Each structure stands twice: as structure tokens, then as C-alpha cells.
Amino acid sequence: MKQLFPYGLDAPPVVRNLVLCSLACWLLFALNFTHWVPITINGFQWPALSFGLGAAALIWSSCYGKLRRRETLLDQLHWSGAERVLDIGCGRGLFAVAAARRVPQGHVTGIDIWQSEDLSGNSPEAVADNALREGVADRVDTRTADMRKLPFADGTVDTVVSSVAIHNIYQAEERDRAIDEIARVLRSGGQVLIDDIRHMSQYAKRLRAAGFEVSLTHDVASWFWRVISFGNLVPGTLVARKSLG
Structure with missing residues (x-):
């Protein structure tokens, strides 16, 4: 973990919540194809993708993006x-x-x-x-x-x-x-x-x-x-x- 994030994972609670929300939306999306729930609500894949992309962006930034960005900013x-x-x-x-x-x-x-x-x-x-x-x-x-x-x-x-x-x-x-x-x-x-x-x-x-x-x-x-x-x-x-x- 230290080698993967030498400068830390930004906002860990936010990353956790985004991942959990994405998983919950994907689960609800999957349940639409079963008979386990009495109603069908379409469109859960879009918030699932949005939450997932947010988590992925924070993880990528913590690993690589912010190291590149710091040099660009300090160049100013x-x-x-x-x-x-x-x-x-x-x-x-x-x-x-x-x-x-x-x-x-x-x-x-x-x-x-x-x-x-x-x-x-x-x-x-x-x-x-x-x-x-x-x-x-x-x-x-x-x-x-x-x-x-x-x-x-x-x-x-x-x-x-x-x-x-x-x-x-x-x-x-x-x-x-x-x-x-x-x-x-x-x-x-x-x-x-x-x-x-x-x-x-x-x-x-x-x-x-x-x-x-x-x-x-x-x-x-x-x-x-x-x-x-x-x-x-x-x-x-x-x-x-x-x-x-």
C-alpha cells in the first residue's frame, strides 16, 4: 500500500462511499433482470458508472495523477x-x-x-x-x-x-x-x-x-x-x- 500510494490515498472515506454506492446501483440494476423485487426501475447503470468513475479517478490521481500535476502547477x-x-x-x-x-x-x-x-x-x-x-x-x-x-x-x-x-x-x-x-x-x-x-x-x-x-x-x-x-x-x-x- 505504501509503495502504491507513497503520497497517500486522497479522501479515503469518499473513495469508500463512491465504491459502495456504485456497487449498490449495480446490484439494483442486476435485480431488474430477476423476479425478486415487485417493481422495475430502469437507469441504475448510469449512477453506477458515475460513482465508479469518481472512485477510479480518485485512485488514479492518488497513484499517478497528482505526482504529474504537482510539477505542472509548480511550474507556474x-x-x-x-x-x-x-x-x-x-x-x-x-x-x-x-x-x-x-x-x-x-x-x-x-x-x-x-x-x-x-x-x-x-x-x-x-x-x-x-x-x-x-x-x-x-x-x-x-x-x-x-x-x-x-x-x-x-x-x-x-x-x-x-x-x-x-x-x-x-x-x-x-x-x-x-x-x-x-x-x-x-x-x-x-x-x-x-x-x-x-x-x-x-x-x-x-x-x-x-x-x-x-x-x-x-x-x-x-x-x-x-x-x-x-x-x-x-x-x-x-x-x-x-x-x-
Whole structure:
């Protein structure tokens, strides 16, 4: 399991529920061809396929997709090689480790509160293992911290990255606090990359209000997730730079 998902299985309860829903729909579809139920309802194969595709997409992404995607996303930032980087909600170090390879004279700190329902095997030890495996252990460290109260002084971070983390804060005002903390710890001219599955417009609005230049994009995959989640998921990528001064 560790070799199959070195950076963990994303949202294990969601994957489990999608698989169970798919199996239940396939069972109901199969029962239509028997005389065991008094009524016949057609069309169960379509939600079965939808749930199954959702589970398969999450599993594929956890194995391969997110490793490829992280490089594409990090390519959108400017790197001098000496940045101090903060990875918010670092999980098992997917972005922290990749960022560390781009800053041979810099350092990356990952923070998390290590919730296993968000990512299987989520722990500081998993970050350390992955950093060692990818040869950047000397440039990566972790802290247990809440993104709404970052343990860093004002203007001490060059780059902030966050992948599929901030949406786990359910209250809008608390998400605003997390965005405000990002703005606080970034130096003038610092950059931020946020890749998330919902609330992207809120993040963009809050950063613009703080004086950031913001670019928000939604790729083709975003529309797939919108359809398959009936509009509940609206993935997007935000890249922003803090104004000088």
C-alpha cells in the first residue's frame, strides 16, 4: 500500500462511499433482470458508472495523477532556488518535497494537523520518508500547526503553496482567516499557489482585497468534477503575488 500510494490515498472515506454506492446501483440494476423485487426501475447503470468513475479517478490521481500535476502547477511559480517555502496542509509532503527540489539553497516547511480522513497515512513521519526517498531530506521540515494561526512572523516566507487543504475549513469566515494568514507571512513580492476543489472565488476575492495580483483558472478536469459531483466540486488553481511595498 505504501509503495502504491507513497503520497497517500486522497479522501479515503469518499473513495469508500463512491465504491459502495456504485456497487449498490449495480446490484439494483442486476435485480431488474430477476423476479425478486415487485417493481422495475430502469437507469441504475448510469449512477453506477458515475460513482465508479469518481472512485477510479480518485485512485488514479492518488497513484499517478497528482505526482504529474504537482510539477505542472509548480511550474507556474517563479523560482530563484533560494526561497523559503511554506506548504499549508502538506499531508505526506507531495508539494513540499517537489518544492524542495526546486530550492537547493532554500528550505521548505510543511504544516498540517494530520487528519487521516483527508489523506491515508497522514503524518510527519510520512513527509520525512518521502523527502528522504526523493533526496531532499535536508531541506524539508514539518510542524503541527493550524493554517488559521501560522507560527511564522510577518513577511518571513517567500512562497506559499497549498493543495486541496483550505476547503477542509467549513466556515467561510475561518477560511478567510487562513487566507489572511497567508497574506501576513508572505514578504512583499512573495507568491502563493492554491490548488483546491471548492471556494476558489472566495480565496481570490480575499487576496485581491489584501493587495495581491491574482490569476484564477479552471481546467478541463474541473468541468468533469463539476458534472460528476452535481456541482459540489469546482476545482481551480490560483496563483497570486503580493504587492511590493
